[in-house]
Amino acid sequence: MAGLALAGAAITWAFAPSGGSDVRIAEGRALYAEHCAACHGANLEGQPNWKERLPSGRLPAPPHDETGHTWHHSDRQLIAITKHGPGALVPGYESDMPGFAGVLTDAEIEAVLAYIKSTWPEREHAFQEQRTRADPGP
Numbered sequence: 001m002a003g004l005a006l007a008g009a010a011i012t013w014a015f016a017p018s019g020g021s022d023v024r025i026a027e028g029r030a031l032y033a034e035h036c037a038a039c040h041g042a043n044l045e046g047q048p049n050w051k052e053r054l055p056s057g058r059l060p061a062p063p064h065d066e067t068g069h070t071w072h073h074s075d076r077q078l079i080a081i082t083k084h085g086p087g088a089l090v091p092g093y094e095s096d097m098p099g100f101a102g103v104l105t106d107a108e109i110e111a112v113l114a115y116i117k118s119t120w121p122e123r124e125h126a127f128q129e130q131r132t133r134a135d136p137g138p
Contacts, residue, residue: 028115031108035100040064044119058096064116071124074135075113082109 033042039061040046046063053059062068070078073089080088083106084099100109117125 024111025115025118027108028111028113028118031104031112032115035104036064036112039097044068044116056096058094061097064119066120066124070116071120071128072131073128074132075128076132076135076137078113079106079109082112 032040041061041063044063044065046065046068047060050060050062050068062070064070073081077089081097082099082104083101085097086095087093088099104112117128120128
């Protein structure tokens with residue numbers, strides 16, 4: 001019985017609007033500041049004109065707040081992008097974003113995503129949660 005209660009608590013925590021505990025979100029905020037903010041903005045705002053291609057043909061870093069499209073992706077997709085770069089979802093896609101496999105652990109990537117998700121309004125959070133639940137994975 002205790003195992004079921006613990007499993008239920010874990011599922012509730014995983015899908016909580018904040019995406020996790022205050023400690024996890026604080027860790028994610030610090031990791032985001034160190035590894036992501038230079039491109040995606042200190043306030044998750046992304047680079048200017050992020051929908052317009054650069055002379056290189058690549059797109060600027062998008063925002064991670066509700067004005068961007070991060071919340072359109074499932075957790076599995078967001079983890080894959082973070083670990084391996086955007087080409088993980090669209091093979092051959094060229095981006096200035098590096099993959100962070102070998103730089104951030106899976107737990108650290110999940111903490112960064114918990115921080116990002118903690119900033120979204122309920123509508124975007126609910127949409128992303130639904131995407132995550134519907135994503136069967138590879």
